[in-house]
Amino acid sequence: DSGVTQTPKHLITATGQRVTLRCSPRSGDLSVYWYQQSLDQGLQFLIQYYNGEERAKGNILERFSAQQFPDLHSELNLSSLELGDSALYFCASSVFGQGAGSRTDTQYFGPGTRLTVL
């Protein structure tokens, strides 16, 4: 158990709908990352938050948005869903989340949310 929690574990929805994925980081971690894992694109970085502020943005679609709350949990909102959005969405956390990192600033991953868009 990495200490990172994600809910829900599975989500099945229809095209055009909106969903919210939730992540609670490990105790003491200030940085949260969202990744998308799909068969055709592999594991792709979406966005990073550090202590409530957006720090880095990756290949995140405009239909997707995220935020990190004062209690450090994070939510990833996916709207106008398309079939191609079906994927495993991971949240990860680390203490600082800056630069090359270190053994102590390792990113630990949650169990993921498997999203299926029908």
Added chain:
Amino acid sequence: AQKITQTQPGMFVQEKEAVTLDCTYDTSDPSYGLFWYKQPSSGEMIFLIYQGSYDQQNATEGRYSLNFQKARKSANLVISASQLGDSAMYFCAMREGDAGKSTFGDGTTLTVKP
């Protein structure tokens, strides 16, 4: 250009033998970190080992060791005494630059045979 290259889509190893999973990387940043993660069929991503670009010694964590060859830009994972539970997908990842995001390779599927 690919930042992380894992050239072995699939590997087989006999139980109790050692296996090396290859990873090459591309960066011009002198400060970077290299990570290996394991993803079993259940889906979770499990951190295995970390190597910093300035680390003088190769990293080791139990049965896992990292063969870090900086000049060749390679960071191969060595698993000693393979176990059936080691069967999984293995990802090499790199962190560089100001932000802490990781770039992942395409992964190598390891199958341990009894």
